[in-house]
Amino acid sequence: MAASGRLNKELAEVGKDDKTSGVKAVAVTPGNLRELKGTILGPEGTCYEGGVFEIDITIPKQYPFEPPKMKFTTKIWHPNISSQTGAICLDILKDQWSPALTIKTALLSLQALMCSPEPGDPQDAEVAKMYLSDRKKFDSTAKFWTESYAQPVNEDDAITRVCEMGFDRDSAKAALEKHGWDESAAVNQLLGGL
Amino acid sequence: MESRKRQSDTAVIVPQQQRQQQQAMQFSNTTPSTRSRLRVRIKRFHGVAKWTWNAGSEDEVCGICQSPFEGVAPGAKYPGDECPVVFGKCGHAFHLQCVATWLNSQRTTCPYCRQEWEFGQSSDQRRVSEQNP
Ligand SMILES: [Zn+2]
Ligand SMILES: [Zn+2]
Numbered sequence: 001m002a003a004s005g006r007l008n009k010e011l012a013e014v015g016k017d018d019k020t021s022g023v024k025a026v027a028v029t030p031g032n033l034r035e036l037k038g039t040i041l042g043p044e045g046t047c048y049e050g051g052v053f054e055i056d057i058t059i060p061k062q063y064p065f066e067p068p069k070m071k072f073t074t075k076i077w078h079p080n081i082s083s084q085t086g087a088i089c090l091d092i093l094k095d096q097w098s099p100a101l102t103i104k105t106a107l108l109s110l111q112a113l114m115c116s117p118e119p120g121d122p123q124d125a126e127v128a129k130m131y132l133s134d135r136k137k138f139d140s141t142a143k144f145w146t147e148s149y150a151q152p153v154n155e156d157d158a159i160t161r162v163c164e165m166g167f168d169r170d171s172a173k174a175a176l177e178k179h180g181w182d183e184s185a186a187v188n189q190l191l192g193g194l
Numbered sequence: 195m196e197s198r199k200r201q202s203d204t205a206v207i208v209p210q211q212q213r214q215q216q217q218a219m220q221f222s223n224t225t226p227s228t229r230s231r232l233r234v235r236i237k238r239f240h241g242v243a244k245w246t247w248n249a250g251s252e253d254e255v256c257g258i259c260q261s262p263f264e265g266v267a268p269g270a271k272y273p274g275d276e277c278p279v280v281f282g283k284c285g286h287a288f289h290l291q292c293v294a295t296w297l298n299s300q301r302t303t304c305p306y307c308r309q310e311w312e313f314g315q316s317s318d319q320r321r322v323s324e325q326n327p
Contacts, residue, residue, distance in 0.1 A: 005268075006260045064258060065299045099296055100257040100305040 006064065007033045014104040023107035025057060034059045038070070038107050042150065043115045047142035048076070051150030055110070056086075057103065067097035068106060073180070075149040077142040079119040079128035088113075089123035153181040162186055257305055258292035267291040283312040 011033065014025045022041035027033060038055035042048030053076060058069040070093055072086035080089045092101060092109055122128030131138045155173075158181055162172040167190050179185035255262050256279075263279050267289035280290045286306045288296075296305060304311045 009260055062299070065296055098303075098305040098308065099292075 004033055007059065010103050011036075014102070014107070021104070021108060021111075023104060023111060025055075025103050025107065036068075036103070038103070040107060040111050040114070042146060043111055046115055047139050048078075048114050048146050048150070051146040052152045053114075053150055055107070059103075064099040064101075067093050067101075068103055069093075070106065070110070075145055076114075077127055077138075077145040078114065079117045079122045079124060079131045080113055081127075082124050083127055084124075087123055089121060155181065158183055162190070165190075256289045256292055257286070258288050258296060261289075263287070263289070269295075281314040282309075283314040284309045285314070 011025070011027065014023070016024070018024060022043070023038065025036045025038040028035045028037050036057035036059065038057050040053045040055065042051035042053065051074070053072060053074045056069075056071045056073050060066045060069065070088055072081055072088065075083065075086070077083055081087070088110065090109060090113055092098075092106060117128075117131060119128040119131045127138070130141065155176070158176055159169060159172050162176060162183060163169055165187060167175075167187075171190060172186070175186035175189045176183065179189065256267065259267050261267065265277075267277050269291050278290045279287050280293060281287045282293075282304050284304050284307050286304050288305070293305075293311070297311060302310055
């Protein structure tokens, strides 16, 4: 109870749509404070501008004495984030964690990392190599990935498109939510269920 | 930092003389004819006191559990002496239980400034040194 007091407080704070900070986190299932979905708006003036990046957040039992576990679920081209798995290399999420930090400050640190990559301490060697050797190519790849993978989904439009293929609204919405708004995966599931 | 005394042991007692005067005023109206002064002997005294930890302002929270210093840290049942506030040599304050759990998890630094944590004065010692500089 007392330990989740802090989490409750934090979620009330970080759950609000905060246009100024551009970071947010909400519980995946209402009532479960340990599995969160974070979102970071791509910082202006970077290759990630205009993108919406989703982060899987798991709160360990020992929180805040252990850091929250964070991982990008949106594909991103960045030297400190794995282009394959979304794993993040950021010291405060590892040995530099402090219980004075919060979910919000951790997300803000990630946002800062998107602004200033640290190729000297890479998570993805291939991306870091490109960042150091061919900055132009890096920038255009990162932009391309933002445009391809990090576009905010208009949920209503997606539901309508799936409905047009002959499914009812409720099952279309459920299938889309289950598959992270991947329309073809949702349709496949709906077809399989016939 | 605003200085704040822990006041649990300093309940206010009205001085003897003043108390008698107040009582005389109250009772002289009710018995104007007899002129005799009523005496009241106080047999019991119920003091009520408010206390705060001598650590920053009243609405300040512990940086670890984010509960107020006057509140209860996770794992402690009651606020107050059960749940003391401790200072590091760096000057940062936390609930004792909170910083102890942190130090038990193989960390050695202050959660705020990352200096090596060393226990400094407790709030009680601070109170004494502030009163008798
Ligand atoms: Zn605390
Ligand atoms: Zn400190």
